[in-house]
Amino acid sequence: MRFPYLHKAAPEGLATARSQRWDPAEVVGILLETENKGRDEATRCNHRRLAQLPSGKTFESWKETESSIPVPTQHALMTLEWVTRAENLAVAGPSGTGKNHLAEALANKAIDQGMKVALFTLKSLTAHPGRATVDNTVSRGVAKITRCDLIVVDDIGMLPSGQAAAEAFYRVIDAAYERRSVVVTSNLHPSGFDSIMPKTLATTAVDRLLHHAHIVLTEGSSLRLTQATSGKGVVPLNQPG
Incomplete structure (x- = not known):
């Protein structure tokens, strides 16, 4: 079986486990959790690539x-x-x-x-x-x-x-x-x-x-037009002195 994220995290994780005297079962659990998180993130990245979302808009920028x-x-x-x-x-x-x-x-x-x-x-x-x-x-x-x-x-x-x-x-x-x-x-x-x-x-x-x-x-009115007319549609230019 391939565990790429486990293998990557293992050296540092095992060194920490030895220094802090972790229980072997705890070490295995942490490394498997690392593998699962890595796979989940890789899956999300692949899904986002395949979706071809045009501009990266999220709820973080939603008002x-x-x-x-x-x-x-x-x-x-x-x-x-x-x-x-x-x-x-x-x-x-x-x-x-x-x-x-x-x-x-x-x-x-x-x-x-x-x-x-x-x-x-x-x-x-x-x-x-x-x-x-x-x-x-x-x-x-x-x-x-x-x-x-x-x-x-x-x-x-x-x-x-x-x-x-x-x-x-x-x-x-x-x-x-x-x-x-x-x-x-x-x-x-x-x-x-x-x-x-x-x-x-x-x-x-x-x-x-x-x-x-x-x-x-x-x-309502266009939010884009409102931002444009209020100068919020672009980053202000640095004016020469």
């Missing part, structure tokens, strides 16, 4: 008092209990009201708790099954996505979506239905997705998406 989402709702979402129940989350509202930050922070927290996460824009989601059509493995491509515990589809509605995008979105929503949690963010309420996608596919996908979903609506 709950600046969000229009009720604080109790924020805290309930942060527990991720809804993910363990394979429930979905739809976050809709104007640009700059924290939708993307919330979705990515939830994804990072899920990874920290040992979950697998996939994050897509509608464009990248379209390309993913699209690549699989070359060798007729679309179902396998979708199955790979839905092996993740949490699937995020970000920024739906920023641009019109054609047949291919609607089909990719439907395939993932259908495959995840009652099995995995899906988060969607959009400047449109999901009920309006038929204005940017072919109506039949949009209606069917949204029907499955919202059946077991929490709907969170954001409102």
Whole structure:
């Protein structure tokens, strides 16, 4: 058996054990705990790499008092209990009201708790099954996505979506239905997705998406624009003397 983290920690750990006369069982327990922690951290790093989260946003930089989402709702979402129940989350509202930050922070927290996460824009989601059509493995491509515990589809509605995008979105929503949690963010309420996608596919996908979903609506002015106009969007330049 391979115990890379145990082997790395063993020399220092055994030296400490000898000097402090630890019980042998205690030494073994500490070294095995070190191995488990190392493996858990390696797993999280691998999950984060595979998720390809775009900007590293977490709840450490989230300002709950600046969000229009009720604080109790924020805290309930942060527990991720809804993910363990394979429930979905739809976050809709104007640009700059924290939708993307919330979705990515939830994804990072899920990874920290040992979950697998996939994050897509509608464009990248379209390309993913699209690549699989070359060798007729679309179902396998979708199955790979839905092996993740949490699937995020970000920024739906920023641009019109054609047949291919609607089909990719439907395939993932259908495959995840009652099995995995899906988060969607959009400047449109999901009920309006038929204005940017072919109506039949949009209606069917949204029907499955919202059946077991929490709907969170954001409102207010763009936080990004507010930061920009107040000079908080950049680090101040050092002015020459």
